[in-house]
Amino acid sequence: xxxxxxxxxxxxxxxxxxxxxxxxxxxxxxxxxxxxxxxxxxxxxxxxxxxxxxxxxxxxxxxxxxxxxxxxxxxxxxxxxxxxxxxxxxxxxxxxxxxxxxxxxxxxxxxxxxxxxxxxxxxxxxxxxxxxxxxxxxxxxxxxxxxxxxxxxxxxxxxxxxxxxxxxxxxxxxxxxxxxxxxxxxxxxxxxxxxxxxxxxxxxxxxxxxxxxxxxxxxxxxxxxxxxxxxxxxxxxxxxxxxxxxxxxxxxxxxxxxxxxxxxxxxxxxxxxxxxxxxxxxxxxxxxxxxxxxxxxxxxxxxxxxxxxxxxxxxxxxxxxxxxxxxxxxxxxxxxxxxxxxxxxxxxxxxxxxxxxxxxxxxxxxxxxxxxxxxxxxxxxxxxxxxxxxxxxxxxxxxxxxxxxxxxxxxxxxxxxxxxxxxxxxxxxxxxxxxxxxxxxxxxxxxxxxxxxxxxxxxxxxxxxxxxxxxxxxxxxxxxxxxxxxxxxxxxxxxxxxxxxxxxxxxxxxxxxxxxxxxxxxxxxxxxxxxxxxxxxxxxxxxxxxxxxxxxxxxxxxxx
Numbered sequence: 001x002x003x004x005x006x007x008x009x010x011x012x013x014x015x016x017x018x019x020x021x022x023x024x025x026x027x028x029x030x031x032x033x034x035x036x037x038x039x040x041x042x043x044x045x046x047x048x049x050x051x052x053x054x055x056x057x058x059x060x061x062x063x064x065x066x067x068x069x070x071x072x073x074x075x076x077x078x079x080x081x082x083x084x085x086x087x088x089x090x091x092x093x094x095x096x097x098x099x100x101x102x103x104x105x106x107x108x109x110x111x112x113x114x115x116x117x118x119x120x121x122x123x124x125x126x127x128x129x130x131x132x133x134x135x136x137x138x139x140x141x142x143x144x145x146x147x148x149x150x151x152x153x154x155x156x157x158x159x160x161x162x163x164x165x166x167x168x169x170x171x172x173x174x175x176x177x178x179x180x181x182x183x184x185x186x187x188x189x190x191x192x193x194x195x196x197x198x199x200x201x202x203x204x205x206x207x208x209x210x211x212x213x214x215x216x217x218x219x220x221x222x223x224x225x226x227x228x229x230x231x232x233x234x235x236x237x238x239x240x241x242x243x244x245x246x247x248x249x250x251x252x253x254x255x256x257x258x259x260x261x262x263x264x265x266x267x268x269x270x271x272x273x274x275x276x277x278x279x280x281x282x283x284x285x286x287x288x289x290x291x292x293x294x295x296x297x298x299x300x301x302x303x304x305x306x307x308x309x310x311x312x313x314x315x316x317x318x319x320x321x322x323x324x325x326x327x328x329x330x331x332x333x334x335x336x337x338x339x340x341x342x343x344x345x346x347x348x349x350x351x352x353x354x355x356x357x358x359x360x361x362x363x364x365x366x367x368x369x370x371x372x373x374x375x376x377x378x379x380x381x382x383x384x385x386x387x388x389x390x391x392x393x394x395x396x397x398x399x400x401x402x403x404x405x406x407x408x409x410x411x412x413x414x415x416x417x418x419x420x421x422x423x424x425x426x427x428x429x430x431x432x433x434x435x436x437x438x439x440x441x442x443x444x445x446x447x448x449x450x451x452x453x454x455x456x457x458x459x460x461x462x463x464x465x466x467x468x469x470x471x472x473x474x475x476x477x478x479x480x481x482x483x484x485x486x487x488x489x490x491x492x493x494x495x496x497x498x499x500x501x502x503x504x505x506x507x508x509x510x511x512x513x514x515x516x517x518x519x520x521x522x523x524x525x526x527x528x529x530x531x532x533x534x535x536x537x538x539x540x541x542x543x544x545x546x547x548x549x550x551x552x553x554x555x556x557x558x559x560x
Contacts, residue, residue: 004029004037005246007225007238009214012046019065026072036077040212041181044082073101092128108136112147113164119549135171144173151178181212184222185543186282187273200232215296218537220289230254232264241288277496279446293539294326307411310334312346317462319416319439334361337398366397391475395431412436420445425528441538442545444492500544529554
């Protein structure tokens with residue numbers, strides 16, 4: 001049997017684009033005389049559609065798209081993912097489904113059983129779990145068709161009382177096909193592969209796994225679709241972070257007509273997430289994920305140009321380099337906004353960076369604007385000492401200028417705040433926290449430095465002085481980040497335990513961290529939830545990002 005595996009980038013709610021893309025791949029598969037073509041989970045409408053699926057018209061459009069596509073499924077079978085209405089009066093109105101199209105008909109529909117309800121997932125909000133399971137008979141083969149976590153489950157997860165594959169195995173399938181929308185995070189790359197391989201070893205059947213690719217606002221899908229033979233040899237792995245297609249020839253004995261990429265003896269055990277923070281972990285993949293996140297956000301929103309406040313610091317430098325890679329240097333405008341507190345080297349470093357990248361930039365001094373603000377505020381501030389109020393006036397002045405440029409010329413402002421700053425509240429609302437998309441908001445400060453090193457791995461793009469100098473907001477004379485924050489090496493390790501590892505204060509202290517430091521850092525995190533609640537969407541690259549995947553009360557008092 002010849003099978004085409006189609007890893008494609010879909011646009012949520014753009015039924016015309018998604019349908020055309022699927023039909024183009026079907027035509028390609030027909031030209032190759034394929035028997036079957038497989039697409040990813042929810043490919044018809046894009047994933048995650050969230051509350052869009054509550055609209056009856058949205059679901060109607062899903063069915064209309066399937067009606068169009070099935071006309072092309074005449075002498076070739078097609079597997080697509082879409083919502084399916086639940087005809088029963090009990091339970092949720094919809095299933096997360098895989099449609100098997102053949103001879104211009106819907107021959108079978110498989111429903112998802114194991115609905116994830118953690119981190120960025122909330123499928124129990126929308127979908128009813130499957131309550132029947134059957135193999136699909138096609139050209140003399142019995143196909144066990146499952147969706148995403150239905151194949152990830154190994155039967156030992158208490159969240160899932162039913163393992164679909166255990167039931168389907170009673171019907172003696174010849175192969176497994178799994179369509180998925182599994183997001184990227186930097187701890188999940190090998191983990192996913194190992195889980196899938198473990199299922200192949202368990203059921204001793206060849207597996208075709210089709211994953212989504214592309215970014216949907218904050219969530220990035222990395223693709224990397226997989227094909228295993230019955231002996232758990234990895235025979236195909238499609239590209240990461242881009243569309244790809246593979247031609248698979250399945251032998252009658254369950255083998256795959258392809259060279260083995262990884263033998264079955266490798267990775268038979270599921271690796272665990274890192275227990276301790278390692279900033280250098282999978283930096284190349286983080287880089288690719290952020291670039292894809294920026295590119296897809298702009299493309300799917302029909303934006304074309306970005307603007308960035310370039311300070312001569314590490315965060316704005318890395319953001320600018322990533323944006324130029326994603327959008328093209330000519331489409332990214334940097335605005336340098338020095339003040340009386342800005343060092344000479346910061347302005348020089350920012351200029352040199354834009355010259356290295358080749359992007360347009362302008363210099364707009366905020367000194368006169370800032371002093372006018374102080375003059376107008378003096379009758380009210382009187383002789384009170386200089387403090388964070390005067391510092392934040394500078395940040396908000398810069399935010400106003402950037403938004404003025406954005407509104408006048410049609411730019412989208414990219415935010416440069418990193419995860420360490422967002423966690424501790426080291427940022428100014430309506431100032432440096434302004435923006436349409438958070439580029440580095442899921443990267444700790446020490447990861448930002450690792451990204452800078454990676455960007456400079458072939459030649460110096462980011463000036464060395466930006467990487468080597470002590471980080472500073474430069475909102476007062478001789479200011480350093482460490483005036484307000486612990487050293488980033490210590491800060492990021494503790495933040496990782498609290499945010500990614502979900503460890504409480506006593507558990508973190510038991511690891512040997514200084515108790516007063518732990519209390520100080522965790523208190524900062526909790527007290528600044530109100531700031532993060534007003535922040536823009538963040539490109540997710542970690543297992544626990546701020547935003548939809550981390551939902552804590554703004555007025556909570558957990559630590560006291």
